[in-house]
Amino acid sequence: LKVDIEKKKTMFKRNHKEKHSIYYSTSKIIKDYTLSAVMLGIGILVAYLSHFIRFNFLAFDFSLFTLVYLIYKVKYRFVYLVTILLSLANLLHGSPSWIGTMVLSLNNLFFVSMVILFKKLFIPKTSKFRLNLCVLVLSSFLTIVFNVIMNGILYTPLYWYTFKITPTLNFLEVQKIYKSHP
Numbered sequence: 001l002k003v004d005i006e007k008k009k010t011m012f013k014r015n016h017k018e019k020h021s022i023y024y025s026t027s028k029i030i031k032d033y034t035l036s037a038v039m040l041g042i043g044i045l046v047a048y049l050s051h052f053i054r055f056n057f058l059a060f061d062f063s064l065f066t067l068v069y070l071i072y073k074v075k076y077r078f079v080y081l082v083t084i085l086l087s088l089a090n091l092l093h094g095s096p097s098w099i100g101t102m103v104l105s106l107n108n109l110f111f112v113s114m115v116i117l118f119k120k121l122f123i124p125k126t127s128k129f130r131l132n133l134c135v136l137v138l139s140s141f142l143t144i145v146f147n148v149i150m151n152g153i154l155y156t157p158l159y160w161y162t163f164k165i166t167p168t169l170n171f172l173e174v175q176k177i178y179k180s181h182p
Helices: 005-013 026-050 064-071 076-092 098-122 129-162 171-180
Strands: none
Touching: 026 064, 026 076, 064 076, 064 098, 076 098, 098 129, 129 171
């Protein structure tokens, strides 16, 4: 077998500059892995430290900032991978409830997806700061709307079912129970 060395070299030199190329430069892949791993570590640390900032039952998680940074620096598959691994880390380091981790995970995945979608739709390659800020604000607003809807349909019935307040997960039945015993 004779392998064309020049062809192999050019295959790995193709990167995102070619519009529909399936090959990426090896240095870009290594850079994406490394940056994703570093930001995952920082995200886990920030998520852990965020659990000490509480207001009664409400806890804040500032690890989303690491995901936003990754959206603009690495390929999107790495962002989703870090989002999922960060959610698993939240579950493993002592989250009080798996439901809270699920809520946080769904919100983070929805937010990341909205930022990526709007970034692809509205921002050209030469991105402007104002456009990026608009994308983040719009994605945040849509995530809040998503969270409000899911809170009524899934999150609250799931919490109440878990704590044996209601016998069902059906949000219509939970609403009837709530009306009779607010």
